[in-house]
Amino acid sequence: MNIIKSALGKYEASGRAPDADIIVGNSFGTSVHPESPNAAIARFILANEQGQPIVVDRTLADAFPQSRLLDVVVDGPVSNNVGTVGGSWKVLVEAKKYMDENKLSHPMMAAQAFHVGRVAMQAEELGMTNIVIPEALPRNFDPNSDQFWTRSLGAWVPREVIGSFVLRGQRRL
Numbered sequence: 001m002n003i004i005k006s007a008l009g010k011y012e013a014s015g016r017a018p019d020a021d022i023i024v025g026n027s028f029g030t031s032v033h034p035e036s037p038n039a040a041i042a043r044f045i046l047a048n049e050q051g052q053p054i055v056v057d058r059t060l061a062d063a064f065p066q067s068r069l070l071d072v073v074v075d076g077p078v079s080n081n082v083g084t085v086g087g088s089w090k091v092l093v094e095a096k097k098y099m100d101e102n103k104l105s106h107p108m109m110a111a112q113a114f115h116v117g118r119v120a121m122q123a124e125e126l127g128m129t130n131i132v133i134p135e136a137l138p139r140n141f142d143p144n145s146d147q148f149w150t151r152s153l154g155a156w157v158p159r160e161v162i163g164s165f166v167l168r169g170q171r172r173l
Contacts, residue, residue, distance in 0.1 A: 003160070024095040037140050053104070055070075099128070
């Protein structure tokens with residue numbers, strides 16, 4: 001997948017959502033109010049899940065209705081400005097561990113549309129295969145986020161493209 005196209009929200013859907021045996025959700029920004037990207041991702045997961053285990057980070061978990069039980073909630077800090085703590089990588093590491101322990105092999109990546117391409121590339125770097133990338137993922141940004149790069153497309157693209165080179169250097173992409 002091309003990182004520039006991905007950063008611009010032009011990701012390539014792959015696989016079929018019904019074939020997924022686990023859903024891996026990554027937050028986008030830090031807000032969890034009903035109009036936030038995280039609430040949209042939570043609604044997307046709920047609309048597409050069919051009883052599969054769900055692995056998400058704490059921020060995304062906080063956007064789910066309280067009645068929904070999640071199988072794994074990855075605690076820890078949200079990603080920092082240079083991508084050295086928390087973030088998507090930590091969620092994927094925990095999801096891969098859960099997949100290996102439970103003999104699961106078809107993860108569906110649920111993330112914001114401008115973020116999912118990198119998430120899928122990182123999942124492949126961890127050895128995940130048969131990755132399902134669904135169509136019609138949420139595309140909204142988080143103008144109130146504590147992470148400035150998730151507030152707008154203009155802030156997102158430069159950070160995402162430059163950050164991908166940093167992640168490659170860390171062997172996380």
